[in-house]
Amino acid sequence: MxxxxxxxxxxxxxxxxxxxxxxxxxxxxLAKLLFDCCDRHVSAxxxxxxxxxxxxxxxxxxxxxxxxQFTAAGMLxxxxxxxxxxxxxxxxxxxxxxxxEQSGRLEDIPGDMVSVTRMPQAPQGTSIRRVDxxxxxxx
Amino acid sequence: MxxxxxxxxxxxxxxxxxxxxxxxxxxxxLAKLLFDCCDRHVSAxxxxxxxxxxxxxxxxxxxxxxxxQFTAAGMLxxxxxxxxxxxxxxxxxxxxxxxxEQSGRLEDIPGDMVSVTRMPQAPQGTSIRRVDxxxxxxx
DNA sequence: GTGTTTGCAAAGTGTTTGCAATTTA
DNA sequence: TAAATTGCAAACACTTTGCAAACAC
Numbered sequence: 314m315x316x317x318x319x320x321x322x323x324x325x326x327x328x329x330x331x332x333x334x335x336x337x338x339x340x341x342x343l344a345k346l347l348f349d350c351c352d353r354h355v356s357a358x359x360x361x362x363x364x365x366x367x368x369x370x371x372x373x374x375x376x377x378x379x380x381x382q383f384t385a386a387g388m389l390x391x392x393x394x395x396x397x398x399x400x401x402x403x404x405x406x407x408x409x410x411x412x413x414e415q416s417g418r419l420e421d422i423p424g425d426m427v428s429v430t431r432m433p434q435a436p437q438g439t440s441i442r443r444v445d446x447x448x449x450x451x452x
Numbered sequence: 453m454x455x456x457x458x459x460x461x462x463x464x465x466x467x468x469x470x471x472x473x474x475x476x477x478x479x480x481x482l483a484k485l486l487f488d489c490c491d492r493h494v495s496a497x498x499x500x501x502x503x504x505x506x507x508x509x510x511x512x513x514x515x516x517x518x519x520x521q522f523t524a525a526g527m528l529x530x531x532x533x534x535x536x537x538x539x540x541x542x543x544x545x546x547x548x549x550x551x552x553e554q555s556g557r558l559e560d561i562p563g564d565m566v567s568v569t570r571m572p573q574a575p576q577g578t579s580i581r582r583v584d585x586x587x588x589x590x591x
Numbered sequence: 592g593t594g595t596t597t598g599c600a601a602a603g604t605g606t607t608t609g610c611a612a613t614t615t616a
Numbered sequence: 617t618a619a620a621t622t623g624c625a626a627a628c629a630c631t632t633t634g635c636a637a638a639c640a641c
Contacts, residue, residue: 335620372623373606374606375622396535433566435589447583495630511597517632535605
């Protein structure tokens with residue numbers, strides 16, 4: 314009961330420190346919601362809702378700012394599958410997505426389950442930033 | 453000079469007829485802008501601008517409606533690469549896209565230049581509607 | 592004529608911004 | 617205390633909607 318005290322924010326804290334972001338109450342709470350569980354795909358609106366449900370007072374604007382800061386810091390990856398809504402993925406490793414067109418849900422496809430072969434050259438003077446494979450499913 | 457008269461709207465007309473859409477002045481004009489030239493990637497705003505430049509009186513709402521009707525009829529394909537803007541692609545054959553993150557421009561990659569192998573199974577009770585590969589480039 | 596399509600303006604969505612008040616180091 | 621961060625409300629960009637007028641068949 315001495316050194317092994319429960320430290321609920323340690324992971325979040327470390328992540329923020331590593332990213333050079335001040336660990337404010339809001340950022341810590343959002344980081345905890347995002348990273349303490351499994352891999353997640355959240356929209357800003359969703360995360361804001363979760364924060365409020367958890368009695369974390371945070372404005373939607375701050376949620377947007379925070380999601381973008383986390384993305385810029387490489388802690389999140391932004392996924393676009395649907396005009397008019399951004400999803401943020403806590404899994405930043407190489408992987409792709411199933412998109413359920415009816416429900417709007419996203420699901421990871423592990424990177425090694427899809428191989429893109431015969432990639433074209435990047436056009437003159439450009440470099441490839443990322444290759445997104447989106448498998449759109451129905452039913 | 454008899455049967456081979458120039459018929460500027462025939463392609464557009466035929467396409468509309470085939471889709472069961474009444475060939476109204478607006479739809480004909482938009483179809484002409486979309487399909488008379490090469491393969492194109494347009495946003496609604498863009499197409500509306502082109503229509504106005506060509507002295508075609510059409511409202512933005514009608515451009516949206518028309519793009520969606522054409523998409524439903526399989527004449528266009530909607531591409532989402534950028535939250536908050538839809539692009540419509542006149543190339544409905546199997547192919548993929550380069551997306552220039554700086555300019556927001558889209559460019560086709562012929563279907564046979566990319567091979568996706570080792571595709572995962574569609575999840576239980578779903579079927580694959582489409583696989584989109586987006587190669588995001590910078591520079 | 593009759594049902595479809597259009598235009599307009601208004602409403603809706605999701606996101607960003609400007610700035611004063613607050614918080615962090 | 618100085619600089620970063622936050623909240624709010626307003627602004628924004630894009631898209632959809634409702635309904636009367638115009639149009640195609």
